[in-house]
Structures are given as structure tokens and as C-alpha cells.
Amino acid sequence: MSALLAVIGHPVRHSRSPEIHARFAAALGRPVQYVRIEAPLDGFLATVRAFAAGGCSDANVDRTGGGAGEHGARAHGCNVTVPFKGEAWAACARLTERARRAEAVNTIHFAEGTGEGWLGDNTDGAGLLRDIEDNAGVALGGKRVLLLGAGGAAAGALDALLGARPAVLIIANRTHGRAQALATRFDAIAQGFGVRLDVAAPQAAGIGFDVVVNATSASLQAQLPPLPSGVLARGGLALDMMYGPAAKPFLEWARRLGAVPRDGLGMLVEQAAEAWVTWFGARPDTRATLAALRRDVDAAG
Ligand code: NDP
Numbered sequence: 001m002s003a004l005l006a007v008i009g010h011p012v013r014h015s016r017s018p019e020i021h022a023r024f025a026a027a028l029g030r031p032v033q034y035v036r037i038e039a040p041l042d043g044f045l046a047t048v049r050a051f052a053a054g055g056c057s058d059a060n061v062d063r064t065g066g067g068a069g070e071h072g073a074r075a076h077g078c079n080v081t082v083p084f085k086g087e088a089w090a091a092c093a094r095l096t097e098r099a100r101r102a103e104a105v106n107t108i109h110f111a112e113g114t115g116e117g118w119l120g121d122n123t124d125g126a127g128l129l130r131d132i133e134d135n136a137g138v139a140l141g142g143k144r145v146l147l148l149g150a151g152g153a154a155a156g157a158l159d160a161l162l163g164a165r166p167a168v169l170i171i172a173n174r175t176h177g178r179a180q181a182l183a184t185r186f187d188a189i190a191q192g193f194g195v196r197l198d199v200a201a202p203q204a205a206g207i208g209f210d211v212v213v214n215a216t217s218a219s220l221q222a223q224l225p226p227l228p229s230g231v232l233a234r235g236g237l238a239l240d241m242m243y244g245p246a247a248k249p250f251l252e253w254a255r256r257l258g259a260v261p262r263d264g265l266g267m268l269v270e271q272a273a274e275a276w277v278t279w280f281g282a283r284p285d286t287r288a289t290l291a292a293l294r295r296d297v298d299a300a301g
Pocket of ligand 1: 082124148149150151152153154173174175178215216217218220221223224225241242264265267268269271
């Protein structure tokens, strides 16, 4: 029997998740149907409940993602994207440690029939870390890391970034109070891993970082957070969580500084692979999927 999965967000039409999961399913030989569902802004929970109960109304399901509703498919879980990760966190009966700390859930396993309730996980940070360390080949241990942003994506990334034991991790955000709150929430974790965790205004973030991760949505507005010259060590890694045309200004900026630019496509594929571990206990190999998506994104310009 096929496992029925979905990405639920608003908007969701742009999501590449169906393509990614279809590739994983083919590679692992596991029958999966994966669709996009656009939930109304005030109707996230009702949408997930309906989907988990086995139904998805034709009105909001994008069947191009993989043909939902095939006879016999059973809702197994879902991904959650903007702007519902916080609502998903609040709705889950059980949370993984990393989701609990992030206060955001991007993966739900329904675990129907077990009586245990929905399990909420956050695979964003693990996906980011795997992309940085395995795909880009940059080990974070002992490094200086600058995390730009203090929204859901930054919160999701922190657990994994701290677990990689950089020497220093600075959070820099436009709204200082949000960065401070995030640092306070993760203070004990940072201490446990021996990481100096601090906050700064973007323009006073410091210099010579080995890795800069842009977890802001500034790129969507074709903006760059204001950063000091010298913020990146020469040859450092500059990763924007966005990909496609939106990421270009940040990646161009990184190139001009002699840094290694990297977009968020690898993170996207890796967080999806990590979701398979949550759903099925098996991790798909990501190389072929990432290469195929890279070709598509590059071809689209
Ligand atoms: P949120 O809305 O929760 O947070 C947005 C963050 O961006 C805040 O820190 C906000 O600062 C900051 N920001 C927004 N506009 C500007 C600006 N013009 N200048 C400086 N800072 C700005 O969004 P998320 O954290 O959920 O997502 C952030 C980005 O990460 C999105 O673009 C998303 O697509 C991407 N992402 C990519 C993933 C992947 O797999 N590749 C996974 C998850 C997210 P302030 O607090 O001051 O408002």
C-alpha cells in the first residue's frame, strides 16, 4: 500500500518537495504519493486533521505533485512549511528534542493506529548541517560561525549547528530582541557543547567568520543584511537558505568577497531525506536528487 504524504503550507505551489520525494521513493523502491496542499491561513489544523484522516479535498490539493487519493493510499505524515511551522509545533502530541527546542515543526508522522498521537520533528537543522559538512565539505568543529536571522529557520538550524561544536556562534538579526531571545533559549545547549554563543547587530557582527549562514528572508526582498566588510574570512563559506533567483544577490556578494557561495538547495534536499528517517527509519541517498534539482534550477536561471 502506498504511503500518502504531503507538504502543507501557504503558498505551496512553488514547493519542489513532491519532486524530491518522488525521486527518493523511486530510489528506495517504496510506494509513496506526495502532494502539495495549500491550507487556508486560518485553517492549518483542520487541513492536517482532514489529511491525516485520509481525506484531502480536491479544492486545495495540487495533484501535479504525485496523484493523491489513489485507492488504498494511507496518510502517513506530512511536511509543514511557511507560515505554519509554529502551529504544527503546538499541535503535535509528541515532539523530538530538536523540534521542542526549535519551537517549530516541519515534519509530522501521524503514527495512526498506535494511539500515540502525532510526532513532530524539525529536520531543517540536520539538513543544513549535512549540506555544509558532507556536501560542501566544511567541518564546523572549532570554526567561527555567523547565523543571520532569528526566525523559524534560524531556530531550526541552531540545535544542529551547536551540536557541530563550532568555537563561536554569533546570531545577528535586524530585530535584536529576537536574536537575544533565541540565544537565551539555546544557552544551555551551547554551554553543553562548549560553544561561545552570542548575539550582535548585523553591522557589528564581527569579522573573519569561516561560515556565514543567511537564514533571513531578506533575499526575498532583494536585500542583504548590512554586514561589516571583512565579515567573511577569505575562502569562507557563505550559505543562503534560499535558492534560485532570490539567492543571487547574497551569492554574488559572497563571490565578490572571495568566499565560497552556496544556496539552500542542498539543505532542502537533505532536510527532506532526514524526514524519511522520521517517517520510515531509512535515509535515501541524496546525491542523484540534488544533482537533478541543481540542473533544473540552473537551467531555469
Ligand atoms: P521568518 O519569517 O520566521 O524569519 C525571517 C527572518 O528574516 C527574521 O529574522 C527577519 O528579521 C529577517 N528579515 C526579513 N527581512 C529582512 C531584511 N530585509 N533585512 C534583514 N533581515 C530580514 O522566516 P523563516 O525563518 O521561516 O525563513 C527564512 C528563510 O529561510 C526563508 O527565505 C525560507 O524560504 C528559508 N528556508 C529555507 C529552507 C531550505 O530547506 N532551504 C528551510 C527553511 C527556511 P526580523 O526578526 O527583524 O523581522
